[in-house]
Amino acid sequence: MARCVEFNEVEKIEKAMNVFWEKGYNATSMQDLVDAMQINRSSLYNTIGDKHQLFMKCIRNYFDNAMLELKEKVAQHESAKEALIKLISDKADWIVSCDKGCLGMKTIFEIAPDDCEVRNQMNKNNDVFIDFLAITVQKAMDDGEMDDTEDAALMAEYIATSFTGWKQSYILHQNPIKIKKMSEFLIKNIFK
Amino acid sequence: MARCVEFNEVEKIEKAMNVFWEKGYNATSMQDLVDAMQINRSSLYNTIGDKHQLFMKCIRNYFDNAMLELKEKVAQHESAKEALIKLISDKADWIVSCDKGCLGMKTIFEIAPDDCEVRNQMNKNNDVFIDFLAITVQKAMDDGEMDDTEDAALMAEYIATSFTGWKQSYILHQNPIKIKKMSEFLIKNIFK
DNA sequence: TAAATTCTGAAACGATTATTTCAGAAATAA
């Protein structure tokens, strides 16, 4: 009897995500979002919710995509060590490839400290990422490709936090060589 | 003939800084600032300027204080290696000691990517910090306390970027032990 | 075709934004 939803929600979420990505949560207005999503303001509120709910969907979608890509990448390598090296150097390339910040990092520093819901979501995302990384690190240790005196979870955390530092450096200096060198230094340190 | 300025500007800047520190630039309103600074709105605009100018003064003041403290700390150590170790472990303690974010990091991720003036200022601050760190690292190398096959400037950058990663981890997990362990891992890596 | 439901666009909402204005109180120096 009734008319049904015309737009693809995921598609719209992705457009919104790009706006948040560029401007950050607070600097993004509903007008910006309506314009970018090419969706009716009423439809937005009716089907997705308010600004905060939309943002939550965006960071979930952002992470899910990143995680999917990551798992594919690691699966392509027989050796866990090689997978880690590929993963790290790809991250270094990714950091210098886009001039906007990183939605995840931006969110952690701008929103997470004061927004419990966002913090919890980012926390969950981060745990999934770290756990996956730790499993790969553990595999490298088990296969004798890596020094196993160190805790795998700590190593994973160490790798993940490095990425954030690199992004900070790149935002300020926009020097790709620096990022490359730091990634090489990390790899060197990890594999002793 | 004329009446003179009654308030201490530095004092007021520091109060404003604390508000930006807690809420970030975009989430802070002029009303918040006027309330916290206990200053007249007109006086604020007449003597300091608009929100952006006030913010610039805040991040300059923030960095100047941090740098002063840092130099004092390093000066207290005969050995450059010991100074570095003290510096790194103090930073780890500092990160877990306050629940608000870090004004510097927050600014880099939230504002710097889209605000040229802020980015330049943060860039300058960062260079001063890294240069000072690099000098200390070089001293440790010259004194044979440290492996000198690595570039001192790169090492300095590597140390500085680590701090940001730790803060990210602490915002999410609020786990002091993790930060302690990562700082110990960094120290271990740096001094081979 | 007719009834049912949803989408759409625009307008309206009240609250808040950063900034400016201005009359008068306060303090200074002659």
Add this chain to the structure above:
DNA sequence: TTATTTCTGAAATAATCGTTTCAGAATTTA
């Protein structure tokens, strides 16, 4: 005291904020 200048508080400004409302067009199933 008086003239001069600045500080102060409150009000006004115009723009924008996130959100809601609503009449009507569009689409669907019966």
